[in-house]
Amino acid sequence: MTTPAATDPVRELALADALAWEAARLAEIAAGGRTSAVLLWSCEPALVAPSRLSRLPGFARACTRAADAGWPVHLRATGGDLVPQGPGIVNLTLMFLRPQGAAPRLEDAYRQLTAPICEALSDAGISSCYGSVPGAFCDGRFNVTVKGQKFAGTAQRWRPMAGGEAVQTHALMLMRTPDENTVAILNRFYRDCGIDQVIRASAHVGLHDLVQSDEGKTSQLGFLRTIADRVHSWSACNLSERGQSTSNQSLPGNSPV
Amino acid sequence: MVTDVKVPQDLWQDDGMEAVITNWLASDGANVRNGALIAEIMVEKSQFEITAPADGVLTIGKQVDDIVRKGDVIGKIT
Numbered sequence: 302m303t304t305p306a307a308t309d310p311v312r313e314l315a316l317a318d319a320l321a322w323e324a325a326r327l328a329e330i331a332a333g334g335r336t337s338a339v340l341l342w343s344c345e346p347a348l349v350a351p352s353r354l355s356r357l358p359g360f361a362r363a364c365t366r367a368a369d370a371g372w373p374v375h376l377r378a379t380g381g382d383l384v385p386q387g388p389g390i391v392n393l394t395l396m397f398l399r400p401q402g403a404a405p406r407l408e409d410a411y412r413q414l415t416a417p418i419c420e421a422l423s424d425a426g427i428s429s430c431y432g433s434v435p436g437a438f439c440d441g442r443f444n445v446t447v448k449g450q451k452f453a454g455t456a457q458r459w460r461p462m463a464g465g466e467a468v469q470t471h472a473l474m475l476m477r478t479p480d481e482n483t484v485a486i487l488n489r490f491y492r493d494c495g496i497d498q499v500i501r502a503s504a505h506v507g508l509h510d511l512v513q514s515d516e517g518k519t520s521q522l523g524f525l526r527t528i529a530d531r532v533h534s535w536s537a538c539n540l541s542e543r544g545q546s547t548s549n550q551s552l553p554g555n556s557p558v
Numbered sequence: 559m560v561t562d563v564k565v566p567q568d569l570w571q572d573d574g575m576e577a578v579i580t581n582w583l584a585s586d587g588a589n590v591r592n593g594a595l596i597a598e599i600m601v602e603k604s605q606f607e608i609t610a611p612a613d614g615v616l617t618i619g620k621q622v623d624d625i626v627r628k629g630d631v632i633g634k635i636t
Contacts (some may be wrong), residue, residue, distance in 0.1 A: 351605070353580045380580075380605035407570035407604050441603040457604035459569060461593075466569075 309522075310529035311391055316344040316375055323394055323469060324378060330398050331460045331467035338396040339532045341525065346387035348374045348490060354383065363493035372486050379456035379471050382439040383487060389477030389507060391525060393418070395532060400465040411443040411455055414470040417531030418445050418453055421524045427511050436504035438479075438487055450506035451475070476521055478507040561612040563619075563633035565599060565626050569606060576625050577601035579632065584610070586618040590635065597633070599626060610635060 314322070319342050326338035348367050354360055355376060364374040372385070386392075395414050399405065405413055415431070422429045422445075429447050433440050437451035445453035458469040484502045491498045512520040565577060577599040584596040590610040597608040610616070614635040620626055 351580075351600075353600075378605065379603070380600040381603035402568055406568065407602060408572070410604075411602075439603070443602065455603065459604065459606045461566075461607060461609050 310341055310525045312340065312342045314342050314344050316347050316349070316386055319344055319392070319394075320349075320375060320377060323396070323471075326396050327378075327458065327460060327467050327469045330396055331462040333463070336398045337536055338394070339536045340392075340394040341529055341532070342392050342394070343388065343390065344386050344392075346372055346385070348372050348383060348486070349377050349386055350374055350383050351379070351381055352376045354494060357494045357496070359494040363490045366493055367486060367490055370486060374490075379458045379469060381441065381454070381456040383490060384439045384454065384473055385479060385483050385487060386473075387483075389475065389479070391474045391476055393472040393474065393528065393532065394469065395471075395535070396467070396469045398462075398465060399459075399468050403465070407457065407459075408443075410457055410468055410470050413535075414455060414472055415443065415445050415453065417528045417535070418472060418474060420531060421527035422447065422452070422511075424527050425508075425512060425520060425524055434504050436499065436501035438484075438500045438505075439473075445472070445474075447506055447511060451504055452506055452508075452511075475505055475507040476509060478502065478510050479505050559612075559636070561614065561635045562631045563596070563608065563611060563616070563635060565608070565628055565630045565632060566606070567628050570601060570604075570628070573628065575601055576627055577606070579620055579622050579624050579626060580605070582618055582622060584616050586616065588616050590614065590616045599632075608632070 329335045367374050419429050427447055429445050431443055432446045433442050434451040439454045443455045444451045453472050453474045455472050460467040479502055481502055484500050487500045508521055580600045581598040584590050590596055592610055592613050594610045595607050596610050599606050612635045617634045620632040
């Protein structure tokens with residue numbers, strides 16, 4: 302079945318454009334120009350590393366070798382560790398203004414980010430929970446896991462502003478389980494950086510492996526539409542409570558979340 | 559007058575949770591302006607920006623990769 306582009310809830314972007322969109326929206330929120338922003342997006346194959354890795358002596362060589370293999374390396378502002386990007390991955394960026402002393406704190410922000418993901422999984426008959434998964438890339442306590450495997454990874458960035466913080470939250474969702482080639486690229490990058498860490502493909506699971514194979518595309522679209530509906534409701538609620546909000550603004554095309 | 563540069567108290571709930579200093583964006587002895595981004599700390603894959611609480615000269619008290627908790631003093635501004 303061919304899905305009209307206008308109904309696809311995911312924006313296809315160049316990774317650099319997506320990262321620039323996030324940086325611009327966070328700056329706008331911190332400047333008091335917006336109260337929230339939402340983007341559901343996907344991009345070309347690449348590796349994304351937190352900026353702290355760029356200080357490692359082997360980082361330049363690791364980047365060169367990854368780029369030569371078709372995986373250019375970009376730096377990002379949120380915390381965490383090295384992640385792959387590409388067609389089998391969909392990202393959810395959710396940003397908001399947090400008034401000083403008010404909820405949510407870090408833990409609540411992760412729950413707010415992952416709630417629509419867990420609800421969409423539940424709607425598809427898949428139960429999920431939070432947890433660390435040894436061997437998963439960019440492992441963390443607030444992964445969304447299914448049967449002990451990592452389905453989504455999460456990260457945040459908080460920026461102080463007058464009267465509170467501008468908060469960027471990000472989830473990386475696996476539509477397809479990373480293949481051995483992707484995992485080999487990640488492991489070689491770590492070796493080149495001198496980091497003693499091994500990623501295992503079996504620590505992850507993609508949506509297509511959680512549903513019947515002949516229903517994969519339909520299930521993925523339904524899953525992502527559910528998330529889009531949930532975050533749109535969240536954004537609208539945020540808009541009515543605090544003022545201006547934005548979804549997918551300042552981007553080419555016209556299919557908002 | 560000396561002003562402490564502190565890890566904020568209200569960013570996360572778990573008192574036992576430890577953060578790591580991932581970056582100093584101003585040098586020891588540098589003149590900094592109130593509100594300028596001077597450091598970053600990370601906890602639970604969350605990057606927190608630390609801004610200067612006053613104008614003055616920064617003295618770095620904790621180094622990159624040092625472990626810190628809520629409320630810890632990581633530097634001073636005089």
